[in-house]
Amino acid sequence: MLRTPFCELLGVEFPIVQAGMGPFGSGSELAAAVSNAGALGTLGGAVRSAEDLRQQLALLRSMTDRPFAVNFTQPWLQQHPESFEIALELHSPVISLALGEPGDLPARAHAGDALFIQQVHTVEQAILAADSGVDVIIAQGSEAGGFGGRISTLALVPQVVDAVGPLPVLAAGGIADGRGLAAALVLGAQGANIGTRFVAAEEASVSDTWKRAIVAAASQDAVKVEVWDDIFDKPGNGAFDVVPRALETSFVEHWQGQRSVAAAERSRLQGEIMAAIQQQNMERFVPFTGQSAGLIADIRPARDIVRSLVEEARAALKGTSRLDDEKPRYE
Missing domain, CATH: 3.20.20.70 (Aldolase class I)
Structure with missing residues (x-):
């Protein structure tokens, strides 16, 4: 259980x-x-x-x-x-x-x-x-x-x-x-x-392109997109101070290095990103992805993912329980 x-x-x-x-x-x-x-x-x-x-x-x-x-x-x-x-x-x-x-x-x-x-x-x-x-x-x-x-x-x-x-x-x-x-x-x-x-x-x-990019990514490929704050206004009224993490794309790489230019062109860039969200091709712009991408090696049905999570967690906890529980001897 x-x-x-x-x-x-x-x-x-x-x-x-x-x-x-x-x-x-x-x-x-x-x-x-x-x-x-x-x-x-x-x-x-x-x-x-x-x-x-x-x-x-x-x-x-x-x-x-x-x-x-x-x-x-x-x-x-x-x-x-x-x-x-x-x-x-x-x-x-x-x-x-x-x-x-x-x-x-x-x-x-x-x-x-x-x-x-x-x-x-x-x-x-x-x-x-x-x-x-x-x-x-x-x-x-x-x-x-x-x-x-x-x-x-x-x-x-x-x-x-x-x-x-x-x-x-x-x-x-x-x-x-x-x-x-x-x-x-x-x-x-x-x-x-x-x-x-x-x-x-x-x-x-x-898209399958986004999924395959996750499978191919290393953890360091999922970066904090600091330029987001130059493109979009920080929300107020009780919103938390957060920054997105995404796979590095040519869009992210380009604008991360030109944040002042991005701020000057924010209206155009906002439009591009919002259009990408509506058209479901965000993988070309800011494909939100965590550092756990480095642990993901395949695209699988959700049911299999849940089962693997449970089975692996049980095995890990069982292995931990085998550790020697004697009181440590300190010098």
Whole structure:
């Protein structure tokens, strides 16, 4: 068995969450496949029109009768509050939030019979989230793909566990196999939130080019895209200070070295990136990917990924239990 109190709370078999990655891979097909495999699948709700969100949720409902989450970002909900209402209206069992303070969203989720998961990047953010009444906290380390902070997973997770316990904490960032899941549990987390490994799933809605790039990448190929802050305004109103991590492309390499020019041409570059998101060819620009890419060697069905995570974690924990538990003899 590989069960934690998180599993009981969420009604899932395994302590694994497929990360909410906006429109980048986390559509209804992937979310349903992960949930049907016994973990918690997530539909990326940010950067979706109201009509698309309704359609994706209806499709997801038709593909699984197991728990799933809908993920939003705080800046998106600031501009599109109707998205949150749609998630509640369509009875999403779990709502998760990233990139900013939750405010009254946990209470509103609870009023709609939904659980609320909050992603954080610092201990201070975790305490704020706990005080806001969230049900689960994701402590995301800087290794993660997409938007993240500056503190590594190994340092962040145990601090958050200590700060907000007994509230369930999930580890995120740099986890792509069962050894990482086992390490998260040893750090005191009750499971793992995993993104990049599921971007390289057969059911993920990104292009095969993006998936193959993940398989071919080394960890050092996933870089912090600092120029993003020169192209886009920093969101305010409780948003977290984050910078995206992505595979280095010719676009990233070029503009990272010309940040002042990028700032001067920000309107044009914003348009190019937003068009890439809409046209689903973001792999040419900023393909969000974590350092765990170096651990990923193939493109597999989501069900197989979940099974491997569980089997490898069990083996790793069993191996750890064989260590000599005699008291050490110090000189």
